Amino acid sequence: MAFPIWLPATLLAGATQAWRTAVQRRVSKELSVNAAGLVRYLYGLPFALMLLAGYRLIYPGPLPSPDPSFLLFCLGGGLAQIVATNLLIMAFAHRNFVVGTAYSKTEAVQGAILSFLLMGERLPPLAWAGIGCGVAGIMLLSVGGKKPGFLRALGQPAALCGIASGFFFALTAIAIRRGTQEVDAGGANADPVLAALIVLVVTVAMQTVMQGGFLLLREPGEMRKVLHGWRISGQVGLLSALGSACWFTGFATAPVALVRIVGQVEVAFTLGFGHFYLGERMKQSEVMGLVLVATGVVLALTGAL
Incomplete structure (x- = not known):
């Protein structure tokens, strides 16, 4: 596979998402789960629109004619x-920032299996070895070097929420990839980055309506808090739009499983933000887990590129 745009886009997505999640965790301390989730969509939509408009200014040309079915993929993925996102925020309530994110990163192996079953995407053996190495690192991160080990820890609320979060993130990635394929049909003027940005805007708009409508009906008081805290929430929206644009670009240009495996570098950025931004202590087991995750990413890249 030639060196494509998905690799730098995925690395940037990991860094941006870790930063956004760190800021969002602070927001979640003052908001309900649904309100904290809405922040990234409501405040992310204007930035997503600006990204699409800016890209069109730099790369003008004919707009694609997507199959209407892409709307269903945007809806499902959104x-x-x-x-x-709600499950991930719930995981944070039970354990620290790093551990909650680590459980959700089982999304890499879940995504590899689901993308094979649903889309027929295959990975070379070395990439699967990288997945195994990364999962081992996540196991070490999740238990923090303490007993009772990973298997018993699976029954804890943080593990259940985190792993379920990873499953739904994997489904999101598959739906978004299919949506970009419906927008970018591979014609002479095919532009996967433009397709990714179109899917991003449509998906975030749908998410704002879905979760915003739910919040207005069930938690109107929380909606007032979301609107009142626009200063810090705007940071979440900006980082969310940038991160999602990079993730969607990766999904549009490479297999879902490969993007998510490399995306595990987010754990490295998460450790950094957890330590320096949130003041959480970094343990020796977390450093060892990070080394395993990084090794898994290198193996996956070596097998795929």
Whole structure:
């Protein structure tokens, strides 16, 4: 596979998402789960629109004519991401920032299996070895070097929420990839980055309506808090739009499983933000887990590129 745009886009997505999640965790301390989730969509939509408009200014040309079915993939992917985000915020309530994110990173192996079953995407053996190495690192991160080990820890609320979050994030990735394929049909003027940005805007708009409508009906008081805290929420929206644009570009240009495996570098950025931004202590087991995750990413890249 030639060196494509998905690799730098995925690395940037990991860094941006870790930063956004760190800021969002602070927001979640003052808001309900649904309100904290809405922040990334409501405040992310204007930035997503600006990214699309800016890209069109730099690269003008004919707009694609997507199959209307791409709207269904945007809807499904958007709903799955809402559920995944809420589950991740719930995981934070039970354990620290790093551990909550580590459980959700089982998304890499879940995504590899689901993308094979649903889309027939295959990975070379070395990439699967990288997945195994990365999962081992996540196991070490999740238990923090303490007993009772990973298997018993699976029954804890943080593990259940985190792993379920990873499952729905994997479904999101598959739906978004299919949506970009319907927009970018591979014609003479095919532009996967433009397709990714179009899907991003449509998906975030749908998410704002879905979760915003739910919040207005069930938690109107929380909606007032979301609107009142626009200063810090705007940071979440900006980082969310930038991160999602990079993720969507990766999904549009490479297999879902490969993007998510490399995306595990987010754990490295998460450790950094957890330590320096949130003041959480970094343990020796977390450093060892990070080394395993990084090794898994290198193996996956070596097998795929």
